[in-house]
Amino acid sequence: xxxxxxxxxxxxxxxxxxxxxxxxxxxxxxxxxxxxxxxxxxxxxxxxxxxxxxxxxxxxxxxxxxxxxxxxxxxxxxxxxxxxxxx
Numbered sequence: 024x025x026x027x028x029x030x031x032x033x034x035x036x037x038x039x040x041x042x043x044x045x046x047x048x049x050x051x052x053x054x055x056x057x058x059x060x061x062x063x064x065x066x067x068x069x070x071x072x073x074x075x076x077x078x079x080x081x082x083x084x085x086x087x088x089x090x091x092x093x094x095x096x097x098x099x100x101x102x103x104x105x106x107x108x109x110x
Contacts, residue, residue, distance in 0.1 A: 027035060034044035040060050047054040057065050
């Protein structure tokens with residue numbers, strides 16, 4: 024991990040098209056400005072983790088739905104009723 028110190032107004036460039044600028048420092052809180060191309064997703068860490076967890080949950084539900092689908096796709100043959108009569 025690269026650790027850098029920056030003051031308000033100073034920035035960091037990632038590649039040629041992403042710029043992170045320190046906008047404000049207030050106590051233990053830092054306000055950052057991020058300039059990035061529209062196709063580059065930018066998330067707060069807690070939001071990114073929530074998205075990942077929701078995706079994992081969705082995949083788990085898809086697996087259970089697949090099991091249900093398989094049951095109905097290949098039903099067991101029905102047993103034929105007994106047609107012999109007691110005499």
